[in-house]
Amino acid sequence: MIKTKKITLEEPALIEALQQHKAIGAEALYDMYSASLLGVIFKIVADREIAEDVLQETLVKIWNSIHQYDATKGRLFTWMVNVARNLAIDKLRSKDFRNHSKNQDIENHVNVIDEQRNTTYKPELLGVKDLVEKLKPEQKKIVELVYFQGYTHVEVSDELEIPLGTVKTRLRMGIMELRKYFK
């Protein structure tokens, strides 16, 4: 999977190229963000094939609705992750996906369960440090649910039976923890 030439652009140049529907914009979008977006999508749908379908949908949607992105309100990637997460969650809830899940064999199913419990990892993830493991269990759970499962903080509060304020605080603490790590 080694690309001979990967195109990277500065964020403003990329945004401009995307807005003008130039080929270089699409290529840079793919080369710069497809892997990260696929990671996020895979975390939600837990199926490589479906994740790649959703990635395609996500990239096309980004391409077609780039005019909805407002650079003053945040980074492009943050916006793109939100698009990807929403499409992945839509997929997860769609009939299509449920039918697909039914057809999965037992081995796969075990993997999906393991995935949800975070006990084992797909080969794709081997070698990548699980940063979330660095967090305290209660922070870890919330970051997982919100960032990778697409839960709203209200849903997390219901799910874990924790007050809303506590959800927010733990989320903040978790992210602070990660910030320290990345510094």
Added chain:
Amino acid sequence: MESGILELYVLGDLSPEEKLKVEEMAQLYPEVKAELAEIEKTLGKLADSYAIEPSEGLRDNFLSKLTFNEEDTNTSISSVNLDTKQQTFSSHNNAKVIPLNSSKLNFYKYSFAACFTLLIMSVAALFVLYNNLQESKEQLAVLQSSNQDYANQVNYLDKKVESTNEILSVYTNPDYKMVELKGTANSPESKMLVAFNPKEQKVMIDMKNMSMPAHDENHQYQLWALVDGKPVDLGVFDGVNSEAVMKKMKAIDKAQAFAVTLEPKGGSVNPTLEKMMVMGAI
């Protein structure tokens, strides 16, 4: 800032009002803005750490789905940007709409051409069929007339067979006596045959084997029987143009001789002996 609302903002998990508030704060306080950027960066790195390289081919697949706009390369962002965007979208739309229209147009074109071709073929077929019909009608007329000819011929033959049978029945019947009438001084060459059946009182003359001189329109031949020395009228006949083969004359039960005289048309009460043509005794 410490409440965790900025994190939720970055995660897209805020109501529209809360979102606006955060955006206002970010405008007012650079440190809020910096904090937001910091959170975005962290979450971006978190996502990056889970990155999965997509399958080969996905890149080309994705790029093939898009329509690119390679013009306007020199357009600056800012003010013209919106226009370019509009153009991009409208040209994008046009590019999709035109082939649809032209394919529709093509469909109509082709269906019209097909209809027209069908029409021409139908007219040609009709013409051929009409010609065939005329030909058949002519043949039918020819066949009908030849059929009529055959029917006539059959009728004619039938009549001939009938008359031949009649002759045969007379000649083969032993009750008939054949009396040969020979020419007199008036007409030595003449001769004819009379068949006489005294049992059934029948007198027939053979019209076919008759050799009598022609007479004019105002005269006819009259057959007489001599009974005990007296002439008895047996009817008239024409010497020529007779259709019948055997002509049946008036009935008589006995006679000693037969004679034929030429009489005015319709016959006479008494024979004109000077005009006796043939006679013969039994």
